[in-house]
Amino acid sequence: MNKPIVILENISTGYGTKPVLEKVNLTIQSNDFIGVLGPNGGGKTTLMKLILGLLHPFSGKVSFPSGRPPTGYLPQVSQIDKSFPITVKELVSSGLKDTNPWFPHLGISQRKRLHRMLDEAGLTKLASRPIGELSGGQLQKALLSRALINKPRLLILDEPNTHVDKLFERDLYNWLQALNKEMAILLVSHDIGTITPIVKTIACVNGNLHYHPSNQLSEEVLRVYNCPVDVIAHGPVPHRVLKSHDHKAE
Amino acid sequence: MSDLLSVFEYQFFRNAVVAAILISIYAAMVGTYIVSRKIVFIGGGITHASFGGIGIAYYFGANPFAGAAIFAILTALGIEWIAQKGKVREDSAIAILWSLGMAMGIIFVFMTPGYTPNLMSFLFGSILSVGTTDLYVLAGFGLLVGIIYAIFFRPILYTAFDPEFAQVMGVRVAIFRYMMSVLMAMAIVISIRSIGIILVLSIFTIPQITAMLFTRNFARIIPLAALWGITGSVTGLILSYLLDIPSGASIIFFLTMQLLIIKLIFVIKQKIAAGRN
Numbered sequence: 001m002n003k004p005i006v007i008l009e010n011i012s013t014g015y016g017t018k019p020v021l022e023k024v025n026l027t028i029q030s031n032d033f034i035g036v037l038g039p040n041g042g043g044k045t046t047l048m049k050l051i052l053g054l055l056h057p058f059s060g061k062v063s064f065p066s067g068r069p070p071t072g073y074l075p076q077v078s079q080i081d082k083s084f085p086i087t088v089k090e091l092v093s094s095g096l097k098d099t100n101p102w103f104p105h106l107g108i109s110q111r112k113r114l115h116r117m118l119d120e121a122g123l124t125k126l127a128s129r130p131i132g133e134l135s136g137g138q139l140q141k142a143l144l145s146r147a148l149i150n151k152p153r154l155l156i157l158d159e160p161n162t163h164v165d166k167l168f169e170r171d172l173y174n175w176l177q178a179l180n181k182e183m184a185i186l187l188v189s190h191d192i193g194t195i196t197p198i199v200k201t202i203a204c205v206n207g208n209l210h211y212h213p214s215n216q217l218s219e220e221v222l223r224v225y226n227c228p229v230d231v232i233a234h235g236p237v238p239h240r241v242l243k244s245h246d247h248k249a250e
Numbered sequence: 251m252s253d254l255l256s257v258f259e260y261q262f263f264r265n266a267v268v269a270a271i272l273i274s275i276y277a278a279m280v281g282t283y284i285v286s287r288k289i290v291f292i293g294g295g296i297t298h299a300s301f302g303g304i305g306i307a308y309y310f311g312a313n314p315f316a317g318a319a320i321f322a323i324l325t326a327l328g329i330e331w332i333a334q335k336g337k338v339r340e341d342s343a344i345a346i347l348w349s350l351g352m353a354m355g356i357i358f359v360f361m362t363p364g365y366t367p368n369l370m371s372f373l374f375g376s377i378l379s380v381g382t383t384d385l386y387v388l389a390g391f392g393l394l395v396g397i398i399y400a401i402f403f404r405p406i407l408y409t410a411f412d413p414e415f416a417q418v419m420g421v422r423v424a425i426f427r428y429m430m431s432v433l434m435a436m437a438i439v440i441s442i443r444s445i446g447i448i449l450v451l452s453i454f455t456i457p458q459i460t461a462m463l464f465t466r467n468f469a470r471i472i473p474l475a476a477l478w479g480i481t482g483s484v485t486g487l488i489l490s491y492l493l494d495i496p497s498g499a500s501i502i503f504f505l506t507m508q509l510l511i512i513k514l515i516f517v518i519k520q521k522i523a524a525g526r527n
Contacts, residue, residue: 016337052418053418054414054417054418071418073415073418075412075414075415079412079414080412081288081411084286084287084410084411085282085286085462085465085466085467085468085471086407086411086467086468087466087467090407090468091411093404094404094407094408094411094412094415094416094419095415095419097419097420128467130466130467132466133466146415150419
């Protein structure tokens with residue numbers, strides 16, 4: 001079943017009085033996997049904060065046809081203070097929402113869910129470690145577990161492929177494609193080469209938003225959409241920035 | 251040795267020891283938040299700005315502690331407000347409030363006619379003159395902080411670590427941040443009486459930094475910081491009596507020595523372990 005879960009209509013938003021995004025329209029369907037591309041400063045993160053409710057629109061309307069969906073959020077890893085004294089267990093449980101936040105101990109059902117999540121992410125052995133002792137990939141796994149533990153219907157990821165090795169990146173993309181069966185995913189990246197093969201559709205964000213209903217981008221489309229992204233192909237990940245008439249890249 | 255024990259026969263010294271223990275306990279809780287969030291500079295701003303309140307209270311013949319408390323709380327809320335609105339650089343704002351408070355304090359103390367009693371005790375503290383009422387205040391405040399931490403431990407931790415994510419999860423981040431700011435201001439002002447403006451921040455930081463050599467788990471840092479705070483401050487107090495030196499400075503000096511010695515042991519252990527490999 002594919003149904004709209006978030007609708008942005010004619011949105012302008014930004015910080016203070018300065019608009020970063022103008023006249024943005026986007027509908028996120030329940031099984032979407034949207035790659036959000038665009039240059040730094042183009043408004044990718046702003047779009048994400050708007051959908052998360054951290055920013056309000058100057059004008060236009062954000063609506064949720066069946067109520068605000070439970071949302072998982074993975075911030076840029078540079079936003080995380082790795083020296084903060086918090087353990088993997090505590091980090092992941094900070095993504096639990098449904099019960100009362102009072103009292104230091106988690107309830108039984110919450111603890112069960114935490115252990116299942118840690119197990120699924122392969123973090124059980126690291127559960128009591130402070131996050132400062134994790135590798136880049138392990139930290140991303142912990143942050144992704146924090147985003148997933150609340151069973152979201154919408155998963156928003158901001159540059160999840162920074163500071164991780166290629167092996168982890170492939171694991172991550174496999175994981176995301178499996179998760180996409182249960183939730184909509186919005187993957188923000190400035191790196192077109194690595195994400196186009198795994199996303200279903202693409203949104204180019206550069207002051208405004210152009211939606212491209214497939215993951216095949218021609219140079220012409222990029223130019224017309226004014227979407228000067230980095231076109232880089234990495235190692236084993238297939239590079240799918242195609243010329244207009246090429247239909248199969250692999 | 252008999253010297254060492256005989257000092258406990260004095261009521262004033264026993265009071266000072268109890269005060270040092272009580273301060274160490276709540277400072278462990280509040281200080282772990284300060285050190286983890288890396289906002290020691292905000293603590294410095296609050297502490298020094300409170301001197302403005304002391305000066306004004308002297309001038310108008312009011313209770314200097316009430317003045318300090320009002321200034322400290324307003325400064326803490328102001329800094330947090332600036333941080334949340336983001337219109338002025340937070341560190342610049344802190345520097346301005348820090349020096350403005352000190353300047354106002356000096357001006358008003360200067361304008362106050364006659365002798366200003368106990369001014370030095372605000373700057374350097376006078377833990378040896380702590381009375382029973384003061385102990386009740388310290389214990390009451392410690393209890394308050396303990397209850398707040400017991401009930402709100404997780405939202406406090408989550409808000410301190412990643413406020414944006416906490417907000418996405420529905421935590422009332424702004425309220426918790428303001429609450430912790432007020433708690434910080436109150437903790438600082440209540441400790442000024444014993445430790446003094448100039449040295450008070452160290453009791454909120456040095457035992458926590460010592461504890462963080464042993465663990466990087468927020469909940470475990472608190473009891474360890476309390477322990478290192480108590481050992482350091484009580485030893486400092488006893489030394490101040492034996493050597494006849496100012497108690498506040500002695501406490502801070504010993505807390506720092508304790509940190510350095512423990513750090514040194516850690517470094518040597520690491521060197522030995524590295525040598526084996």
